[in-house]
Amino acid sequence: MVFYLFMLLLLLGSTLVFYSLSPYYAALGLMISSLFGCVVLTSLGLTFLALLLLLIYMGGMLVVFVYSSALSADRYPMVSNLGEVVLLFLLLSFWVLFIFEDFLESSTLFNLLSPLNDLSSLSVLYDYGGAYLLVGGLALLVVLIVALVVSYGSSLLALRAL
Amino acid sequence: MNRLVNAFLLTSLIAGTSLVIFSNHWFPIWLGLELSTLSIIPLLSYTSQSRSVEATLKYFLVQAFSAALLLNGAVPNLWVSNSWDVNSITSPISYFIITAALIIKLGLAPCHFWFPDVLSGLPFLSTIIIACWQKIAPMFLLLSLSNLVSSEIIIVCSILSVLVGGWGGLNQISVRKILAYSSIGHLGWVTCVAFFIPEVSYLLFLFYILNNTAILLICHNGSLYYLSSLSKSNVVPITAILFSIALLSLGGLPPLGGFINKVIPLIVFSLNGNNFIIPFFLIGSLISLFFYIRIVFNTSLTLFPQHSLNIVSSRTGNSSLSQPIISTLIPITIWGLLLLPIFFLFI
Numbered sequence: 001m002v003f004y005l006f007m008l009l010l011l012l013g014s015t016l017v018f019y020s021l022s023p024y025y026a027a028l029g030l031m032i033s034s035l036f037g038c039v040v041l042t043s044l045g046l047t048f049l050a051l052l053l054l055l056i057y058m059g060g061m062l063v064v065f066v067y068s069s070a071l072s073a074d075r076y077p078m079v080s081n082l083g084e085v086v087l088l089f090l091l092l093s094f095w096v097l098f099i100f101e102d103f104l105e106s107s108t109l110f111n112l113l114s115p116l117n118d119l120s121s122l123s124v125l126y127d128y129g130g131a132y133l134l135v136g137g138l139a140l141l142v143v144l145i146v147a148l149v150v151s152y153g154s155s156l157l158a159l160r161a162l
Numbered sequence: 163m164n165r166l167v168n169a170f171l172l173t174s175l176i177a178g179t180s181l182v183i184f185s186n187h188w189f190p191i192w193l194g195l196e197l198s199t200l201s202i203i204p205l206l207s208y209t210s211q212s213r214s215v216e217a218t219l220k221y222f223l224v225q226a227f228s229a230a231l232l233l234n235g236a237v238p239n240l241w242v243s244n245s246w247d248v249n250s251i252t253s254p255i256s257y258f259i260i261t262a263a264l265i266i267k268l269g270l271a272p273c274h275f276w277f278p279d280v281l282s283g284l285p286f287l288s289t290i291i292i293a294c295w296q297k298i299a300p301m302f303l304l305l306s307l308s309n310l311v312s313s314e315i316i317i318v319c320s321i322l323s324v325l326v327g328g329w330g331g332l333n334q335i336s337v338r339k340i341l342a343y344s345s346i347g348h349l350g351w352v353t354c355v356a357f358f359i360p361e362v363s364y365l366l367f368l369f370y371i372l373n374n375t376a377i378l379l380i381c382h383n384g385s386l387y388y389l390s391s392l393s394k395s396n397v398v399p400i401t402a403i404l405f406s407i408a409l410l411s412l413g414g415l416p417p418l419g420g421f422i423n424k425v426i427p428l429i430v431f432s433l434n435g436n437n438f439i440i441p442f443f444l445i446g447s448l449i450s451l452f453f454y455i456r457i458v459f460n461t462s463l464t465l466f467p468q469h470s471l472n473i474v475s476s477r478t479g480n481s482s483l484s485q486p487i488i489s490t491l492i493p494i495t496i497w498g499l500l501l502l503p504i505f506f507l508f509i
Contacts, residue, residue: 143200150207
């Protein structure tokens with residue numbers, strides 16, 4: 001039941017991302033969803049991935065995103081019809097709860113003394129899965145160059161609306 | 163754009179598509195699809211005109227959503243069968259989600275709505291990448307899935323695609339939108355055989371790519387963006403004649419090569435006793451033949467009252483890079499019906 005609550009809050013965070021009309025509340029929604037994603041991962045025993053998500057995603061990328069969205073600020077940031085979001089959210093959560101009530105109790109949760117499945121699987125990335133590492137690095141390089149080319153555009157200023 | 167950046171992005175586009183074709187684990191397939199989507203974003207929006215940027219954004223949103231849906235559909239299969247292998251689809255939910263993602267990526271009906279919008283905002287060279295190269299990876303995945311599980315989803319979507327491609331292109335004046343709807347219809351013809359013999363679909367798909375590339379390159383050379391510019395364009399008269407014949411081949415008229423795209427599915431259907439669905443395909447391709455003939459009419463068969471020096475032009479893009487490519491592709495589209503005996507290896 002608690003696990004279900006955490007997943008609901010994850011869904012609420014991502015709903016806030018696409019319902020908000022200004023990037024302030026979208027970034028807040030991303031923070032909420034990443035935080036509760038961390039909690040969900042921890043309750044499944046994957047603590048390394050949760051810490052990775054928290055440090056790198058929330059502590060690195062989201063901070064940069066919040067600062068850069070503050071540069072393109074709205075004067076009056078708003079979320080569009082919050083009542084509709086809350087109503088739909090309550091409807092969805094109670095509907096799922098009443099249909100899937102038997103499946104919500106699970107005995108494999110919250111055993112934090114389980115072996116570190118995520119950390120020992122990550123080590124394969126540097127061993128037999130070296131090709132994945134190289135392709136991942138290539139993809140990140142492509143993303144960097146694409147982001148630079150797209151934001152550079154045709155003008156020589158640093159920050160320009162596309 | 164900088165030449166080095168251009169070369170790097172084209173290389174990563176080819177690398178992304180190759181990654182999809184050569185792997186049998188779902189994760190590199192998703193990675194390759196996302197890599198190819200990402201690396202063409204600057205190639206589509208290098209002119210900072212708002213039409214190109216809007217088309218790029220629409221394209222990116224549709225492709226990113228469908229790639230995420232694909233990875234999401236591989237997970238139930240992992241749950242059921244403990245295998246990330248592409249060649250073992252054991253869960254029908256997983257097959258349906260993955261097929262839906264690939265149909266969105268390809269632009270088959272009923273998920274075709276993004277395709278004419280995106281194509282009508284891009285210049286012709288970018289159109290070639292979107293309509294021809296970017297279809298290779300999802301089509302390859304769809305056909306390799308059809309090798310394992312034959313499902314009627316593909317037949318329904320191909321019937322809808324042929325009908326939508328016919329009716330959608332009727333009232334258009336922009337050549338790019340006409341070619342977008344023709345591409346939707348052609349993909350319907352290509353995928354309909356996948357239910358019976360998926361290997362033949364590869365042959366039809368190759369022919370569709372060659373035909374479409376030839377037509378798009380000629381349109382790029384002559385800057386044929388609207389129907390009104392078809393008769394005033396400065397193409398060499400031989401190119402106008404070959405453009406007309408290549409368009410009729412795209413429409414599927416019998417002595418030309420495009421007929422191979424129509425006769426092989428008809429043979430496969432009637433050999434399998436599936437005569438009921440043939441009229442839907444024939445109606446769709448008949449309607450699409452009308453707008454091909456409209457383009458032919460406006461290109462070669464009309465003569466607007468204009469200055470007579472515009473009729474025969476000697477200053478054209480004869481020395482451009484696309485001219486040898488057009489010269490090799492056009493004979494394939496005209497004489498392609500001689501390749502029909504290859505099909506009989508598969509029966």
